[in-house]
Every structure is written in C-alpha cells, then in structure tokens.
Amino acid sequence: MVDLTETFDVLVAGGGNAALCAAITARRAGATVLLAEHAPKAMRGGNSRHTRNVRALHHGPTGVLTDSYLEEEYWDDLKRVTAGKTNEALARMCIRASEHAPGFLESCGVVFQPSLSGTLSLSRTNAFFLGGGKALVNALYRTAEALGIVILYDTEVQHIEMKDGFATEAVVSHRGFPAKIRFKAFVASAGGFQANREWLRKYWGDAADNFQIRGTPYAQGRILKDLLGQGVQEVGDPTQFHAVANDARAPMEDGGLAMRLDCVPFSVVVNRDVERFYDEGEDVWPKRYAIWGRLIAQQPGQVAFAINDSQAQLDYLPPVFAPYRADSIAELAAQIGLDAVKLEKVVADYNAAVQPGTFSAQTLDDCRTEGLAPPKSHWARRIDTPPYYCHPLRPGITFTFLSVKVNERARVMMADGSPSANMFASGEIMSGNILGQGYLAGFGMAIGTVFGRIAGEEAAKLVRN
Amino acid sequence: MATESETVAEARRQMEICNACRYCEGYCAVFPAMTMRRAFTEGDLTHLANLCHGCKGCYHACQYAPPHPFGINIPVTFAELRNETYAQHAWPAPMGALFARNGTVVSLLAALGVALVLVLTVALQDPAVLWSAQRGAGAFFRVIPHWLMISLGVLTFGYALFAMAMGARSYWRATGSPAGAFAPAPTAEAAVDIVTMRNLGGGGHGCNDLDEGFSMRRRWLHQALFGGFMLCFAATCTGTIYHYVFGWKSPHAFFSLPVQFGTWGGVLMMIGAAGLAHVKIITDPVPVARKLAGGEFAMLALLFLIAATGLLLLAVRHTGAMGVMLAIHLGLVFAFFVVMPYSKMVHGVYRGLALLRNAKEKRGAAPAASAA
Numbered sequence: 123m124v125d126l127t128e129t130f131d132v133l134v135a136g137g138g139n140a141a142l143c144a145a146i147t148a149r150r151a152g153a154t155v156l157l158a159e160h161a162p163k164a165m166r167g168g169n170s171r172h173t174r175n176v177r178a179l180h181h182g183p184t185g186v187l188t189d190s191y192l193e194e195e196y197w198d199d200l201k202r203v204t205a206g207k208t209n210e211a212l213a214r215m216c217i218r219a220s221e222h223a224p225g226f227l228e229s230c231g232v233v234f235q236p237s238l239s240g241t242l243s244l245s246r247t248n249a250f251f252l253g254g255g256k257a258l259v260n261a262l263y264r265t266a267e268a269l270g271i272v273i274l275y276d277t278e279v280q281h282i283e284m285k286d287g288f289a290t291e292a293v294v295s296h297r298g299f300p301a302k303i304r305f306k307a308f309v310a311s312a313g314g315f316q317a318n319r320e321w322l323r324k325y326w327g328d329a330a331d332n333f334q335i336r337g338t339p340y341a342q343g344r345i346l347k348d349l350l351g352q353g354v355q356e357v358g359d360p361t362q363f364h365a366v367a368n369d370a371r372a373p374m375e376d377g378g379l380a381m382r383l384d385c386v387p388f389s390v391v392v393n394r395d396v397e398r399f400y401d402e403g404e405d406v407w408p409k410r411y412a413i414w415g416r417l418i419a420q421q422p423g424q425v426a427f428a429i430n431d432s433q434a435q436l437d438y439l440p441p442v443f444a445p446y447r448a449d450s451i452a453e454l455a456a457q458i459g460l461d462a463v464k465l466e467k468v469v470a471d472y473n474a475a476v477q478p479g480t481f482s483a484q485t486l487d488d489c490r491t492e493g494l495a496p497p498k499s500h501w502a503r504r505i506d507t508p509p510y511y512c513h514p515l516r517p518g519i520t521f522t523f524l525s526v527k528v529n530e531r532a533r534v535m536m537a538d539g540s541p542s543a544n545m546f547a548s549g550e551i552m553s554g555n556i557l558g559q560g561y562l563a564g565f566g567m568a569i570g571t572v573f574g575r576i577a578g579e580e581a582a583k584l585v586r587n
Numbered sequence: 588m589a590t591e592s593e594t595v596a597e598a599r600r601q602m603e604i605c606n607a608c609r610y611c612e613g614y615c616a617v618f619p620a621m622t623m624r625r626a627f628t629e630g631d632l633t634h635l636a637n638l639c640h641g642c643k644g645c646y647h648a649c650q651y652a653p654p655h656p657f658g659i660n661i662p663v664t665f666a667e668l669r670n671e672t673y674a675q676h677a678w679p680a681p682m683g684a685l686f687a688r689n690g691t692v693v694s695l696l697a698a699l700g701v702a703l704v705l706v707l708t709v710a711l712q713d714p715a716v717l718w719s720a721q722r723g724a725g726a727f728f729r730v731i732p733h734w735l736m737i738s739l740g741v742l743t744f745g746y747a748l749f750a751m752a753m754g755a756r757s758y759w760r761a762t763g764s765p766a767g768a769f770a771p772a773p774t775a776e777a778a779v780d781i782v783t784m785r786n787l788g789g790g791g792h793g794c795n796d797l798d799e800g801f802s803m804r805r806r807w808l809h810q811a812l813f814g815g816f817m818l819c820f821a822a823t824c825t826g827t828i829y830h831y832v833f834g835w836k837s838p839h840a841f842f843s844l845p846v847q848f849g850t851w852g853g854v855l856m857m858i859g860a861a862g863l864a865h866v867k868i869i870t871d872p873v874p875v876a877r878k879l880a881g882g883e884f885a886m887l888a889l890l891f892l893i894a895a896t897g898l899l900l901l902a903v904r905h906t907g908a909m910g911v912m913l914a915i916h917l918g919l920v921f922a923f924f925v926v927m928p929y930s931k932m933v934h935g936v937y938r939g940l941a942l943l944r945n946a947k948e949k950r951g952a953a954p955a956a957s958a959a
C-alpha cells in the first residue's frame with residue numbers, strides 16, 4: 123500500500139508518454155516520484171497508447187531513420203501546417219531536441235522497427251515503434267517500475283492547491299476514494315480535453331455528440347481546466363481540434379488509428395443533403411487527411427458519405443468496416459438512406475466533368491474535373507463500374523489545441539507573465555504552445571518526449587536545491 | 588466447401604482489423620503475409636494461423652486487446668484455429684476427433700503403450716527375465732526380443748510418418764498453396780526459419796513469454812527440446828548403424844556415440860520440456876488458449892518422461908531394474924509415435940509448410956510456371 127502521507131519530490135499527473143518521460147527523467151535525477159494515472163492499468167497510456175511513431179531530426183541515416191532530416195526542413199514543415207501559428211523559439215528548441223528522443227526512448231526499453239508496408243513515405247522523418255504505442259507505453263511503465271517510481275492507476279488528479287503560482291498539494295480520487303498527495307514539484311502531463319463532450323458542446327453545441335473520440339476516454343481536461351481557472355496563462359484556440367475522417371460505424375471512443383479511412387481521394391464525398399462540399403483530390407492524402415475531420419464536423423449531422431466503384435477498391439488501405447455495396451447508385455443510396463435521385467445526379471454530373479488523364483494513385487496525377495463546383499483536382503475517374511461502394515464518414519477527434527502556456531524549460535507560465543514556482547507541463551496539455559493549428563505526423567510524441575524530459579529534469583533540479 | 592467454423596469467422600474479423608492497423612508488422616512473418624491480402628479466405632486464415640508461432644508479442648502490443656471492445660487476441664484465436672487445422676487434416680479423418688480432448692488422449696495412449704510392452708514382454712519371454720540383471724552384449728534383447736523392438740519401432744514410427752505426410756498433403760491442398768514453393772531458394776529460407784525459429788524472436792529482441800516484458804526464454808527452451816529430440820533420434824540412428832553395419836550389439840559403452848547422443852539429448856529434452864511447462868504455468872493467461880492446455884501439458888509430460896526413462900535406463904542398465912525400465916521407456920516411445928499425428932507435435936509439419944509457403948509468397952506472386 124502506498125503511503126500518501128509522505129511528501130513526494132515530484133507528482134506527475136497523467137499516464138501517457140509525456141508523463142512517463144517526465145517521471146523517468148526526474149527519478150533518474152534522484153527525485154522521489156509519484157505518477158497518478160486516471161485510467162485503470164489495462165487502459166493506461168492515454169492517446170500515447172494509440173501512436174505509432176515519433177518525428178525526429180537526424181543528420182544522417184540511423185538504424186531506423188533513412189537519409190537525413192535537418193532543422194530547417196523540419197521547421198518549414200511545421201511552419202506550413204501551422205500556417206505560422208507557432209512559437210518559433212520553442213518550436214526550434216523542440217525540433218533540435220527531438221534528435222535525442224529516439225535514443226532516450228530506447229534507453230527506456232522502447233524498440234524501434236525498420237519501417238515496412240504503407241509507411242515508406244514517413245521512414246525518413248519518423249521513427250516507428252515496434253508494435254506501436256502500446257508496446258512503447260508498456261516499456262516505459264516497466265522502466266518506471268524498475269526505477270522505483272510509485273505508480274497509482276485509477277487515480278484522477280482533480281485539483282491542485284496553489285498560491286501565487288506555487289503548488290502545494292493535489293486533491294485526487296484514488297480508486298474512487300478521496301485523498302491528498304503532497305509534493306514539492308508538480309508536472310502536468312494529463313493530455314487534452316477532447317473526450318469531454320460537455321466542454322466541446324460549449325463551442326460546438328449538439329454537433330459535439332456526433333464526434334468520435336479517436337483516443338482515450340480519460341482525456342477529460344480536468345487539470346487543464348483547474349490550472350486555467352487558477353491564474354495559469356492559456357494558449358491555443360479553445361474551439362479547435364485535430365480531427366480526421368473516421369468510419370461512421372467506429373466506436374464513439376478509443377477506436378484508435380484503424381478507424382480512419384483513406385478512401386476520400388478516390389471517391390466523391392457528399393453530405394447528408396447529397397451535396398459535395400470540398401475538393402476530394404486537392405492534394406496527396408497525407409497532406410490532406412487532417413482537414414477532412416473538421417470538414418465533416420461542419421456538415422449537417424456531422425456525417426458524410428464517400429462514394430466510389432470497383433475500380434477504386436485497391437487504391438487505399440483496407441478498412442475495418444466493409445463498405446456498403448450495390449449494383450446501382452440508386453440502390454446504394456437506398457441502403458445508406460440518401461435521396462437516390464439526387465445521388466444519381468451528383469455522380470452523373472461528376473462523371474460528365476471528368477477529363478481524360480492518366481490515373482496514378484500515389485502521385486498528383488492529371489485526372490481532374492472541368493466545370494464542376496467544387497472541383498476534384500486529382501484522381502478524378504468516372505464512377506461507372508459496378509459494384510458501387512459507400513464508406514460512411516464521421517469526424518474522429520485526435521486532440522484539442524487549448525493548452526497551458528509554458529516557457530522553454532517546460533515551466534508553467536502564469537497569466538501575469540511570471541513563471542510558476544514549481545509547476546511544469548509536458549505533452550498534449552501544452553502542445554498548443556507550438557501547434558497553434560494543424561498537425562505534423564509524429565510531432566505529438568516529439569513534443570511529449572522533449573518536454574517530458576525537460577519537465578522531469580527541471581522538477582528534479584528544483585527539488586534538489 | 589463446408590460451412591466455416593466460428594473460429595474461422597473470428598480470425599477473419601480480427602485479421603480485418605489488423606490489416607487496417609498494421610502496427611505489429613515488425614513482429615513476425617504473419618503481418619507482412621497479412622498485408623499481401625485484402626480479403627481472407629479460410630485457406631488464407633489457416634495459413635496465417637499456422638505461420639504464427641504464438642509469441643504473444645502482438646497481444647501485448649495491441650491497443651485493441653481486451654478489455655477493449657474489439658477484443659483482439661491473435662495468439663489465442665490462431666492457436667484455436669491451428670487446432671482445428673490439425674483435426675481437419677488428420678489422417679485417417681475420424682482420428683481428427685482426438686484433438687478435442689487431447690490431454691486425455693495423450694495420457695491414455697502413453698499408459699497403454701507402457702502396459703502393452705510390459706504384457707508383451709511377459710507373454711513372450713520368461714517373466715523372470717524382467718526382474719533379473721542382464722549384462723553384456725545383447726542384454727536388452729534378452730528382455731525384449733530384437734525383432735519385436737524393431738518391428739514395433741518401425742511400425743509405429745512408420746505409421747506416424749505416413750499419417751503426418753497425409754495430413755501435410757491435405758493441408759497443402761486446402762490452403763491453396765502456390766506452385767513452385769519447393770524451389771531451392773524458398774525451401775532454404777524456410778529451413779533457416781525453422782531451425783533458428785526466427786519468428787520466435789519478436790523482431791529481434793525476444794517474445795512476450797510471461798508478460799509485456801521481452802525474453803528469449805521460450806525460444807531457447809524450444810531449441811533445447813527440439814535439439815534434444817534430434818540428438819535422441821541421432822542416438823537411435825547410430826545405434827542402428829552399429830547393430831547392422833558393424834554388428835556391435837547394445838548396450839554400448841558410455842562414451843560411444845549412441846549413448847552420448849542419447850544422454851545429452853535426454854538432458855536437453857528434460858530441460859526443454861520442463862522449462863516450457865513452467866513458462867506455461869507462470870505466464871499471463873489471457874493470450875493463451877486455455878482449451879488447448881491439456882494436450883500441450885500432456886505432450887510435454889510425455890516428452891519429459893521419455894527422456895527421463897531413457898536416462899534412468901542408462902543408470903540402471905546393469906541392475907535388475909533394467910527390464911522394467913526398458914519396457915516402460917519403449918512403451919512411452921511407441922506410444923509417442925502413435926499419438927504424434929494426433930497431437931501438438933504436428934505443429935512442426937504445418938508450421939514448416941506455412942513458412943515454406945510464406946518464403947515463396949515473399950518472392951512475389953510470380954507466375955507459377957516461371958517460378959517452378
């Protein structure tokens with residue numbers, strides 16, 4: 123039984139990658155550490171459990187990364203996806219430090235794999251975890267246990283007592299029982315608030331009920347709210363989130379990566395009113411998949427339907443849920459409850475607008491429409507070879523952007539501009555400092571690992587002095 | 588085609604999720620083989636199940652493992668599907684039923700084997716022979732006549748080989764295996780995979796033998812059991828050569844080849860069998876197919892006993908206990924041969940074929956004619 127009357131050097135709130143990196147680093151530096159994870163053991167690890175890679179700067183080929191990926195290119199990639207909504211100093215620091223992220227994770231027992239099928243385009247920039255995020259989380263927990271970090275599952279940190287930016291103790295619910303944990307330094311690594319529907323409803327109204335939460339249901343944002351309510355400086359647009367196109371039949375929570383659909387560029391996509399609403403072939407899918415979640419979230423009923431035919435079936439990764447299938451467009455419309463006449467017209471208009479070209483699934487080809495609004499700029503092929511297929515789509519939310527502000531030593535900043543005396547943050551709960559909008563594959567784990575290490579180091583240093 | 592079993596349907600459901608996820612692609616041959624497919628026929632699933640070495644890596648790494656509602660548990664599903672394969676392709680067909688209560692079957696046959704040899708010995712020889720010390724060349728054969736030993740051995744082992752070959756043939760056809768798989772390159776690759784058990788290496792750092800930590804324990808124990816078994820086989824072969832080619836009659840000296848092979852083989856087998864049973868007892872039970880445990884424990888026990896009685900026979904071969912020990916040892920060995928085609932032992936056959944097919948597939952779906 124853990125003695126909760128003891129004062130721990132460091133309390134880490136959270137149980138994902140950012141929390142574990144902080145806890146391990148602080149413990150290695152000699153601090154006594156308690157890690158409080160809201161989820162039970164079987165569901166530990168937050169969104170980190172669902173990840174598969176980390177984006178890392180490197181000067182030349184490493185065991186798991188090909189070629190090189192240098193600061194300027196990394197920074198350019200980030201600048202592009204965030205459209206400049208970032209903090210350059212913090213971002214560059216994070217980018218430089220990401221070079222050491224894979225090595226640190228390896229020192230914690232994480233195994234990387236040479237990348238294989240379907241991911242080749244990323245093997246230059248991203249290092250893949252063998253077995254994915256759950257294997258990573260398992261390795262980090264084993265390391266944490268071996269180091270003597272006290273780990274409490276089923277323990278929600280509900281409130282941080284603080285005075286003038288100095289935190290003293292945490293009010294927690296430990297297996298359903300109220301308790302207090304005293305500490306000298308606090309690290310907040312409890313993720314975003316994307317699983318908190320009440321909170322999302324504030325900005326999105328009833329639409330929030332139709333959002334699928336891709337990752338952990340424990341991302342309730344309780345600490346985020348608690349800190350922001352006590353004079354901590356906020357950063358990031360509270361209304362915004364990262365979202366992808368998920369299968370509409372996926373579970374409402376925790377469906378993970380396999381629920382995403384890659385069929386959009388090879389389909390026409392209509393909403394509930396049987397209207398197309400965006401260029402499906404605007405750019406290669408890796409560059410566009412992150413906008414489709416939000417596009418669908420803005421449609422009536424937060425639902426959309428990707429329609430294609432038998433020619434397209436092998437152009438995208440196989441889906442978990444079999445598509446609806448019919449021998450005519452009208453029959454397909456009946457199956458999915460859309461107006462058949464309208465859908466036939468949408469497909470006919472589209473087919474009529476398709477220009478001749480040479481189809482190439484992996485590159486920006488010259489197959490496009492002419493005189494169609496919105497256009498389909500690439501991969502536009504007539505939908506005329508039955509059977510016809512439909513994948514129903516819903517938005518799958520990955521994370522929210524609202525964050526606590528931190529400085530480059532991961533220290534939480536107060537609204538008055540002063541740094542907190544003993545509070546630090548790492549991971550999604552502070553990623554809005556760098557990601558004002560958009561997302562770069564593998565950057566979430568880079569932020570968590572880099573700031574987790576800094577937070578752990580700084581917390582331990584503070585306690586030693 | 589016969590209607591599919593629930594296990595097949597469940598394996599398909601899980602593979603369809605894996606094929607959209609692919610996080611486990613670095614663990615073993617199963618996942619790259621999976622990504623070569625988009626739809627999974629029963630033959631495909633059978634092939635993938637037999638390709639799986641049950642290392643449990645993909646279970647511990649799975650974000651969809653229970654208690655997640657998707658309930659992905661590849662090692663259990665594939666183990667159960669393998670057992671169905673074994674039953675389905677057993678020769679003669681009705682014997683497939685023996686896979687249902689395999690623990691009981693293996694134990695009963697072992698007991699019967701011992702009893703039979705004891706009864707035969709007593710019936711054919713002077714019962715006193717069984718109890719008196721026998722020394723010098725041909726001592727064993729004064730207990731059990733040479734012709735009887737050889738005929739029982741050849742009969743039972745021959746039967747095992749024949750039955751397993753028939754099973755292999757049926758399996759190869761049913762999984763729709765590619766032509767040209769027996770070309771030298773894929774065959775060599777499959778052989779290396781079998782001997783090194785590369786796929787029990789979890790992509791290089793070990794398996795989840797007990798829990799989410801990695802180890803090479805099961806791999807080395809399996810190597811010990813397999814190696815020990817082959818050494819014992821070598822002991823029998825050299826013994827036979829001694830007998831027929833050189834006319835040297837057993838028992839042989841301790842430092843002779845057959846006795847050396849047999850001794851070390853026996854020791855390795857005991858370590859391997861006991862170690863694997865131990866791992867089975869202490870491992871995290873969720874990714875283990877419980878309904879197969881009986882047969883697997885019984886088979887490990889039988890292998891352990893064969894090795895143990897073999898070594899005991901060596902120890903007591905100059906005393907009055909030799910006769911009984913020899914009868915028990917031989918009874919167990921013959922029983923092992925008979926039960927082999929209806930036990931976990933066939934996993935070697937089907938795993939080997941799956942690896943061969945995989946080695947062939949990896950070389951691209953080349954036109955059958957040019958590949959052969």
Ligand SMILES: Cc1cc2nc3c(=O)[nH]c(=O)nc-3n(C[C@H](O)[C@H](O)[C@H](O)COP(=O)(O)OP(=O)(O)OC[C@H]3O[C@@H](n4cnc5c(N)ncnc54)[C@H](O)[C@@H]3O)c2cc1C
Nearest residue numbers: 137138140160168169170174279313337549550564566567
């Ligand atoms: C499906 C999916 C795939 C992804 N793939 C990638 C990828 O490949 N690469 C990448 O870089 N990023 C990826 N991401 C993003 C990535 O998951 C995050 O950026 C990263 O995991 C953030 O780590 P974290 O530790 O900050 O948060 P999380 O891993 O979400 O951890 C938050 C933790 O805090 C706990 N918690 C919450 N509230 C409390 C509380 N009040 N008290 C105690 N504990 C609490 C939660 O239980 C959880 O354990 C993916 C996300 C999803 C959903």
Ligand code: SF4
Nearest residue numbers: 605608609610611649
């Ligand atoms: S076992 Fe789980 S993690 Fe691995 S590929 Fe299958 S679904 Fe993905």
Ligand code: SF4
Nearest residue numbers: 615639640642643645
């Ligand atoms: S060999 Fe291991 S990783 Fe591969 S399928 Fe079987 S249990 Fe999973």
